[in-house]
Amino acid sequence: xxxxxxxxxxxxxxxxxxxxxxxxxxxxxxxxxxxxxxxxxxxxxxxxxxxxxxxxxxxxxxxxxxxxxxxxxxxxxxxxxxxxxxxxxxxxxxxxxxxxxxxxxxxxxxxxxxxxxxxxxxxxxxxxxxxxxxxxxxxxxxxxxxxxxxxxxxxxxxxxxxxxxxxxxxxxxxxxxxxxxxxxxxxxxxxxxxxxxxxxxxxxxxxxxxxxxxxxxxxxxxxxxxxxxxxxxxxxxxxxxxxxxxxxxxxxxxxxxxxxxxxxxxxxxxxxxxxxxxxxxxxxxxxxxxxxxxxxxxxxxxxxxxxxxxxxxxxxxxxxxxxxxxxxxxxxxxxxxxxxxxxxxxxxxxxxxxxxxxxxxxxxxxxxxxxxxxxxxxxxxxxxxxxxxxxxxxxxxxxxxxxxxxxxx
Amino acid sequence: xxxxxxxxxxxxxxxxxxxxxxxxxxxxxxxxxxxxxxxxxxxxxxxxxxxxxxxxxxxxxxxxxxxxxxxxxxxxxxxxxxxxxxxxxxxxxxxxxxxxxxxxxxxxxxxxxxxxxxxxxxxxxxxxxxxxxxxxxxxxxx
Numbered sequence: 001x002x003x004x005x006x007x008x009x010x011x012x013x014x015x016x017x018x019x020x021x022x023x024x025x026x027x028x029x030x031x032x033x034x035x036x037x038x039x040x041x042x043x044x045x046x047x048x049x050x051x052x053x054x055x056x057x058x059x060x061x062x063x064x065x066x067x068x069x070x071x072x073x074x075x076x077x078x079x080x081x082x083x084x085x086x087x088x089x090x091x092x093x094x095x096x097x098x099x100x101x102x103x104x105x106x107x108x109x110x111x112x113x114x115x116x117x118x119x120x121x122x123x124x125x126x127x128x129x130x131x132x133x134x135x136x137x138x139x140x141x142x143x144x145x146x147x148x149x150x151x152x153x154x155x156x157x158x159x160x161x162x163x164x165x166x167x168x169x170x171x172x173x174x175x176x177x178x179x180x181x182x183x184x185x186x187x188x189x190x191x192x193x194x195x196x197x198x199x200x201x202x203x204x205x206x207x208x209x210x211x212x213x214x215x216x217x218x219x220x221x222x223x224x225x226x227x228x229x230x231x232x233x234x235x236x237x238x239x240x241x242x243x244x245x246x247x248x249x250x251x252x253x254x255x256x257x258x259x260x261x262x263x264x265x266x267x268x269x270x271x272x273x274x275x276x277x278x279x280x281x282x283x284x285x286x287x288x289x290x291x292x293x294x295x296x297x298x299x300x301x302x303x304x305x306x307x308x309x310x311x312x313x314x315x316x317x318x319x320x321x322x323x324x325x326x327x328x329x330x331x332x333x334x335x336x337x338x339x340x341x342x343x344x345x346x347x348x349x350x351x352x353x354x355x356x357x358x359x360x361x362x363x364x365x366x367x368x369x370x371x372x373x374x375x376x377x378x379x380x381x382x383x384x385x386x387x388x389x390x391x392x393x394x395x396x397x398x399x400x401x402x403x404x405x406x407x408x409x
Numbered sequence: 410x411x412x413x414x415x416x417x418x419x420x421x422x423x424x425x426x427x428x429x430x431x432x433x434x435x436x437x438x439x440x441x442x443x444x445x446x447x448x449x450x451x452x453x454x455x456x457x458x459x460x461x462x463x464x465x466x467x468x469x470x471x472x473x474x475x476x477x478x479x480x481x482x483x484x485x486x487x488x489x490x491x492x493x494x495x496x497x498x499x500x501x502x503x504x505x506x507x508x509x510x511x512x513x514x515x516x517x518x519x520x521x522x523x524x525x526x527x528x529x530x531x532x533x534x535x536x537x538x539x540x541x542x543x544x545x546x547x548x549x550x551x
Contacts, residue, residue, distance in 0.1 A: 023429050346485035348462045349437070353487075356429040378463075378484075407434050408486065 001300040004307040004387060011299070012388050014039040025358025028393045033178050033206060033337050033384035034362055035228045038292070045291040046233060049284035057283045058257060058274075072283040075290035076273070082293045083223060083240050084214040089272040090246065093281050096237035097205040098128040100224035101172070103239055103276060104201055105132035107249035108222075113169050115141035120163055120171040120198075122147040122155055123374060126178050127367040129203045133172060142169070149374070153180035153329035160189065164196040171200045175207035179368040179382070180329025181312075181337030183207070190219050199245065205229055209386070210308055210335050212301040215240050227285065231386075232292035236285030239276070246272050253278040296387075304387045308336050311385050315394045322401055328375055339366070339380040342401055345408050347381040353404040354381075359397055412506055415498045416514035423518040432519060436490030443493040446482045455481075457534045462488050464531050468542040476501045477546055479539060491520065491532055499539050504550060507543030512536060 004011060012018050015037045020027040029037060049071075055064035057072045073088075080088040094100045113119070119133045123146055137144045145168075147160045160171070171193050175186050190200045199221035204213060208225040215223045222245070227236040241249075251258050251269055255278035260268040269275045296304060315338060319325055324343030342350060351363035362382045365372045372378060383397060410418075426432045446465065455465040462485030471478050479500040483489040498514065499507050515521055520532065 346462055348485040349487045353430065353433050356433060407437050 001303060002298065004299065004303055008388070008390060012390075014041065014295075015388055016040055016043070018388060022358040022360070023356050028359045028396055030359060030361045030383040030385065030389065030393070030397065032209075032386035032389075033229070033366075033382065035234070036209060036231045036386050037388070038231055038233070039295050041295050042232060042288050042292045045288045046284055049287055053287075054284070056280055068283055071287045072281065075283075075286035078290035078293055079238055082213070082297070083238075084216050085240055086216060087243065090240055090243055092239040092241065092246075092273045092276045093286050094224075094237045094239050095235055095282075096226040096228070097203060097224050098132075098226075098237075100222075100237055100239035101129055101201065101203065102132045103252045104222050104224075104241070104249075105136045107252050107276070108170065108245065109136040109140060109142075110250050111248055113140045113142050116167060117142045117169045118145050118163075118165065118167045119143075120145045120147060120160065120168060122149065122173050122184075123370050124149050124153065124155070124177045124180055124182065124368065125172070125174055125370075126203065126205070127369070128205075129172050129174060129201075130370070143167075146370075147173075149180075149182070151375075153177065153182045153331045155182075155184055155189075157185070157189065157192065161192055164193060164198055168196065168198045171198055172203065173200065174203040174205075175213075176204075176210070176335050176337075177329065177368075177371070178206045178337065179339050179366045179371045179380070180331065181334040181339070182329055182331040183211075183333040183335050185333075186220070187218050190221075194219065199242075206337070207335070209296075209304075211305045221245055227289040227292065230289075230292055231295060232289035233285045236282045236289050238289075243272065246276070251275050251278070255279045257281070299387065307387060308385055308389075311389060311391065311394065312336055312338070314391055315383065315385070315397075318394055318398045319401070322398065322405070324405070328371075328377075328380055336385045338383045340383070341377065341380055342405055343408070345405065347379045349408075350381050350401065350404055353407070354397070354400050357396075357400045357403070359400050361397075412498055412502055412510045416512070416517075419494055419498060419514045420517045429519075433487060433490075436494075437486050438490070439493040440483075440486035440489030440491075443482070443489050443496070444480070446480050450480060451482065457531055457538055462531075464488055464492065464535060466492070466535060466538055468539070468546075470504075470546055471501070474501070475503065475550065477504050477507055477542060479542070481535075488531065492535060495535055495539060499543075502543075504543045504546035508540055508547055510540070510543075 017037045053068050055068045057069040076088045076091050080091045145163045149155050176183050186202050193200045201222035202220045204223050204225040209230040221242050223240040228234040258270050258275050258278040260270050326341045328339040347363040364379045450467040451465050455467050457464040462483050464483045466481040468479050479496045481492045
C-alpha cells in the first residue's frame, strides 16, 4: 500500500509520458476518463511479451506456447481476483467495454429476449450502453425504457422501480457516469432489480480505475470494463458474467478456440470462458492488463479512491470560484469527472486554448448526447482525474481557464 | 487585391506572434469582429457538416461585380476567427479565382494542423465548401 500524496513524485516517474512538453509547456493530462496513461511496468510488460513470450496460446506443445498460455491464464486469474469473481470461468476477455456490452446484448438477447420484452437503460449512459440495446430491441421487436436523472445528475430510482415489470429482461446501468461523474448506487439498483427477478449489467468503464469492485458483494450479473482506462493497454477489456447466465447464452462469434469439435454436420462449443473467445485472444494485452491491475493493487484501490476524491473536491472548490463557472453533475456521490461550461465561452474554444497551454482535456458531448439534451446544451469541457494528477495541476488548470476567459472579455 | 495579395497580408499580420496562445487570441479578436449574419441565413442548409461547433456559411453573387460574397458564423469564436480569415481572403472575388485558389496562408500562419480531416473544427470542410461555391458559380456564369 502506498500513500499517494507522500509518493507522488515517484508515482509520476512511473509514467514516462508525463514528462512530455506540449507547445513548450509541461503536459497536464486531464483526459483520463477517455484513456489513462501507462506506467513503465505495463509498457515493459508489452515489450517483454513480444521479446520473450510471443507464441499463440492454448494447445501448443512447445515451450513458448505453454509459457504464453500460462501468462494469459494467469492474467485471467488476476482479473478474477481483482473483481472478486468466484471463478475465472466467469472472466471473458474482450476488446473493451463496448465489445463486452455488445456480446451480452447479442448473446443474452438471442436466448432471453423476444417480441414485446423490455430492456431498461438510464438517461446518463454512454452511447456504448445504449446503442447495443437499441439494436437488440430492433432485432427482436423489444422495447427500450429509460430511467431519467434529476438536475443534480442522480438517477430516479422510483422510476426504475415502476418500470420493472413482467416483460423486463435486463437492466443496463453505468456504475459511474463518464459525463457527470455520478456514482450510481448499483448495489441498491441490483437488489431492487433482483427482487423483480431481473438481471443487471453494470458498465464499469469509469468505476474500475477508481474504486474497489466486488462483483459478489454487488451481486452483479454482468460487469464490464476496459483495460486502457485502468492504466492497461488498448484493445483489451473484460466481461464478467455469472456462470449461470454465461452457460445458457449462445456464442457471440464463431471461430477458433471457441469450439470443442467441428464437423460440417455439427459443431459443439468449448466450455467457459473459451466459448466466448473466438480467434486468437490478445494474450499480450491480457498479461499487460494484469500488470496494470497489479500496479494499482500495489498502491491500493482504497488509497486511490481517497486521493482522487480529495483531488476532485479540491478541483470543484477551486473551479467554482471562477466567474460564470457552471458544473454539470452535482451528485452527492461523485468520482473523478468534472463537466463544465465557463460563461458563454464555447467548450471547443476553451479546450483549444487550454491545449495551447499544455492542458489536455476533452470537449464535446462525451458520447452521451442524452445527457447534453437533458441540460439543453451541445457540449461541455470535461476534466477527469487519475492517480498521478496533483493539486498543482488543478491550480494550473484554474489559472489557464481564467487566462482564456480574460481573452473573451 | 488578389487572393494571393490578401493571403500575404494575413501572413504579415500573424508574423508578429511566436506564441500559440497569442495567435489564438488574434483569432478570437477576429471572430468577435466578424459581422453578424441574418437569422434567415442561420439555417440547416447553410450548416457545414463535420464540425464540433456549428458553422453556417452563406454565399451569393454581387450582381454588379459578378464576385462571390461569403458570409458566415459559428457558435465557437475560434472557428469564427478562422472563418473570418477565409472570408477576408476569398470573399469578393471572381468565382473561378476562388475555385482555383491555393490557400498557402493556412500553412504559413501555422494553422496547417487544423487542415487535417481528423480535426473537428471543420476548417477543411469550410475551405471545401467555399471552393465548391466558386466552382458552382463559375459553371453557372458560363
